[in-house]
Structure formats: C-alpha cells, structure tokens
Amino acid sequence: MAKLTVKDVDLKGKKVLVRVDFNVPLKDGVITNDNRITAALPTIKYIIEQGGRAILFSHLGRVKEEADKAGKSLAPVAADLAAKLGQDVVFPGVTRGAELEAAINALEDGQVLLVENT
Known part of the structure; x- marks a missing residue:
C-alpha cells in the first residue's frame, strides 16, 4: 500500500490533524528562534488553501508537573503563526x-486551530 501525503486527498471541508514540531526556544515568553514554525508553513498553507480545517498539535518543553504548564504555553506560538499566515489562529488554550x-467543531474551511501544549 502506497503511503498517502496531504496532497493525495481532497481536503475541502475536512478536519486535518497535523502533528507539528513547534518546540521552539522561548525567553520571557518571546520566541527566540522560529525556524520550526517556518518549516511547517508550507504544509499548513496547503491545507488551508485547499479548504481544509487544520488542527495542529505540538509540545513545548517538558511538562512533568502541573506547575510546569504555566511557562510552557503555546500561546506565543499561536500569535507568531497567525502573523506568519496573515490570519487568525484559533487557540482555545486547552x-x-x-x-x-x-x-474544533466551530472551525470553518481554511481556518487553523492550535491545541495547547500536548
């Protein structure tokens, strides 16, 4: 069986789950190197241009305890991604x-949602 890529399927109106590597370095809540976000842009843009609903999952650092979560939010990544895409990124923070x-159910075709740090 041949492996399918995102370009092999009709994405219009579909929810497309994408595991991205947004484990970027942060200093005081500011991204210091955005290479990993930039690397994911072609795939994300393709999905939204085809009318898909991109649902992105990533992790950021290591969250071992509840106290670790505060400094490991993907909120700065969502803001950076929105700026790079030129459109809002839905970030429910959960x-x-x-x-x-x-x-997720409220997403419309061409929208992007980033799930909080998984």
Missing part, C-alpha cells in the same frame, strides 16, 4: 474537553 471539542 488540551481536551468540551471547550476544545466546541472550538
């Missing part, structure tokens, strides 16, 4: 539950 489900 990893699971009804709030995330509602945000």
Whole structure:
C-alpha cells in the first residue's frame, strides 16, 4: 500500500490533524528562534488553501508537573503563526474537553486551530 501525503486527498471541508514540531526556544515568553514554525508553513498553507480545517498539535518543553504548564504555553506560538499566515489562529488554550471539542467543531474551511501544549 502506497503511503498517502496531504496532497493525495481532497481536503475541502475536512478536519486535518497535523502533528507539528513547534518546540521552539522561548525567553520571557518571546520566541527566540522560529525556524520550526517556518518549516511547517508550507504544509499548513496547503491545507488551508485547499479548504481544509487544520488542527495542529505540538509540545513545548517538558511538562512533568502541573506547575510546569504555566511557562510552557503555546500561546506565543499561536500569535507568531497567525502573523506568519496573515490570519487568525484559533487557540482555545486547552488540551481536551468540551471547550476544545466546541472550538474544533466551530472551525470553518481554511481556518487553523492550535491545541495547547500536548
């Protein structure tokens, strides 16, 4: 069986889950090197140009305890990604539950959602 890529399927109106590597260095909540975000742009842009609904998952650092979560939010990444794409990025700030489900179900064709640090 041949491996399919994102370019082999009709994305219009589809929810497309993408595991991206947005584990970027942050200093005081500011991204100091955005190469990993930039590297993901062609795939994300392709999905939204084809009318897909991009749902992005990533991790940032190591979250071992609840206290670690505060400094490991993907919120700065969502803002940077929105600027690079020239459109809003939905960022519900959660990893699971009804709030995330509602945000995903509310996505329209061509929109991007970034799930909080997974």
